[in-house]
Amino acid sequence: MSRAASKVDTAVTSTGHRAAVGEPVLEIKNLSVDYGYDDHAVHALRDVSLTLGVGEVLGLAGESGCGKSTLAYAATRLLPPPGVITGGDVIFHSSRDDRRLDLFRMSDDQLRASRWDDMAIVFQGAMNSLNPVYRVGKQLIDVMVAHRPDRSRAAHRARAKELLEMVGISPDRINSYPHQLSGGMRQRVMIAMALALEPQVVIMDEPTTALDVVMQRQIVEQLVKLRTDLGFSVIFITHDVSLLIELADRIAIMYAGQIIEDATADDLYRRPRHPYTHGLLNSFPPLHGPRRELSGIPGSPPDLTALPSGCPFHPRCPHAFDPCDTKRPRLQGTGLPGEGHRQVSCFLHDGYDAAVPGHLAVPPKVEEKSL
Amino acid sequence: MTTTPTVDLPVETGEHGIVPKKGRGGRGAWMIFRNRKATVGLCILGFFVVLAAIGEYIAPYDPNKISKSLMEGPTAAHWLGTTNTGQDIMSQLIVGTRGVLVVGLLAAAVATAISVLIGVTAGFVGGIGDEFLSLLANVFLVIPALPLIIIIASQLPEAGGTTVALVIAFTGWAWGSRILRAQTLSLRRRDFVEAARANGESLWRIVCFEILPNLTAIIASGFIGTVIFAVLSQITLAFIGVTSVSTWNWGTILFWAQSNQALAQGAWWWFVPAGLCIAALGTALTLINFGIDEFVNPRLRTTGGTAKALRSKRIQARVGFTPVYRAPAEKRGEE
């Protein structure tokens, strides 16, 4: 509820880090998702709100099972049964024309027409995203035929070759079957496919998980380059926060089906406000900057079927205090001066009398060296 | 013999439903009763088992006894009518249940034992041994079983129940063995098996305590499938007169009905009940297998249990278009 009418105004951040500019392209408002249809349904997402600005790279991170992929699938209405959307809205604002699409109130045909044309997705499973019995070319072309029936087949084929070349695959691979390609190549094909219709938003659901580190690097670099060239907005989902810090403009951290912190990449990295974010950042060695002590997060991710009362993180939280096990914190401003744009869901920043631990209360405008 | 192989288990994908079991037995096996299909199937099967056990005591007549009421339709005295020699058909049906079940279960037990032995061995040893055993299983799978059973059974001097069961088992083990082999192959590479091997546990121990417990569902479903196959084969054999026509089972009833022109005389009561019993038993077994399959592969579940919730909320669950259901305002309490 907290951001029901939020507007993206993260252009000016506490550190002046490059960030979302102006207009939103995708607004997710109070999205709730259940798995199951009866009273025993698991609440996989609760009131999640998130806005993606035009040209922005928004990172979505969290431990596995926190709902980050569910968010991507639900927002595109691709969540398989027994998933059901129980509330909220997803609005797509086209920045190229004046369309404003309410994804949850569209007919199937309207949704079909909008899919891939406005928003494309690169799925997690590089291995299984391609239909094993069709040639790569056919799979690149069928989406173009479905959405651009007016163009000739030769034009589609030329475009398919061009796309392959764009992602660094030799165009004669157009006649290959998926099993003839390596995992990295298949994922590149999926990226090429996502860009086939020049969508305004590309959702990447752990696009590099199944690949080796060198391949991951190459693909991420390619993505950065393509984004600069083509200017689409990206929601990048991963459990690898270190990758996001390099890649994303803004990062949202999820825990137990909720967003618990939403800030620019720089702010989040240098001054995490939520104990969970702090824990996540300390579970991997930083690539740049000063050394940190690796600590990780004690305990294991919560069971969504039996969430603890109050703040879902409190059983694992080193700073849990009075209200944490009874009341649920809301996602809202941090209460620190000069940080009007970032949000956190933690009682430490909610005006309680508890002393905020030093590392979670680093003031925004300090010299970087003093960290 | 209408057996099409029972529902294919997710062998190719291998990943689903195989959760390493820590304890032995436990509540896993009882979960099957939560499945409505399986429960219905088990109830019908239970009914026939009881009939098989006490059949000769509750049958109203001696099935061989000739009476004066010849070729009569259902009457108060003979609920399912009589044959052309005045035998009571219901008694034949009741008494014949034992033969059907004993042969079916015996054949399935032997066939399952063979299939576990061959399938698990093939999957576990790999290499040449695997190639050979898989070939053996495939050969037996492709050779048409019924004609083979017929030529074997008809050349035996004495084709009694046990013999028939063994012949059926000899021809019917291959399907189960194929599935077990595939599943064993995928289990063999799992962490918990690798761990046991690294611990230096003996092969025997690994197979018995790590592999077999995880194959329980598949063995059970293979067993049930073979019972169906065995029951149908045995009834078919009896019907065409290959096996002894003097011991009662449902196939024998049909044999006598056919050879005494029951059809042409319109004596439907002679052949309809036996067929319905076969179909009921077969359906029961199939339902049990559905239950097992759904237990193993949750993706197959018909929306069954949740169907009511879906209907009441008018949700249409389908792939590719997630339903949007906005609960009435009063139900969405703030948590």
Add this chain to the structure above:
Amino acid sequence: MTFLLRRFVFYIVTAWAAITLNFFIPRMLPGNPVQSLINRYQGQLSTDATQALYAMFGLDKETTVWQQYLDYWGNLFQGDFGLSFTFFPTPVGEVIAQSIPWTLILVGVSTLISFVLGTLAGVYIGWRRGRWTDSLLPIGSFFSAIPYFWLGLIAIAVFAVAWPVFPASGGYDGAFVPSWDADFVWSAVYHGLLPAITIIVSSIAGWMLGMRNMTVTVSSEDYVTVAHAKGLKERTVMFGYAARNAILPNISGFALSLGFIVGGTLVTEIVFSYPGIGYILYQGVSSKDYPLMQGVFLIITMSVLVANMFADLAYALLDPRTRQEG
């Protein structure tokens, strides 16, 4: 092409196994059926036939088993399956040659129809889950549990006795002589209709259930979700992505279960006294005509193997992964 080559080797091995099994079965079984046969056919069996019987059961002590085995193969290659007792003195090969076309057409056509219809229905039910079509599943499993021959009996009772619209037995009207003229063909089709419908009705459910389950399983594959995400037409996703992949295991299933199905359909022929190979087998069983039974077994096995090869060929055409080199 390795896939097809491997399969080809497999068929050679299977054919060899079936033929060898056929050779050894009469030798391994206990008892001396020959003497009882000779007694039964008192005076009717020629010395040639009794000699052949002794050879078949391996009671011919003068030759070694190996020599007998070689002779057996030699005879097979000359198409010599021995003499039938039932149709004495017609050679088994001739009896089979007369009946096999009937079976091929009846069983072949009805099995194909059943496979195609069942598969289509299965795709539809698996795709649209949670609709009324789901209620076809229990009905289907009931039908697949009914023995073919019993359904045949019911079909005759209803459509030939109680309400005589179809002939109850035979493959054609006795007034005709088998030939290719229109009257005869029509008569054959008319006689084949009821058995064909019986076979289709009792086997369709198996295909339907198998395909339904595969469609459900494949529907949750990533590439189907991708196809939805691409905004492709529902028909394209359903047939091009889901069914196109779901059918692959169903085709291997088709190949593997042909043996079962053929067994069942043969009994249907018995019920309808249809002049095919199943009815011949039945007559062989009734009169303990071992050469005939064994010849029929071999022919059925070989036909199933050939059908299997066609299924494999179809599989190879549909799945590019089998064309992988190496």
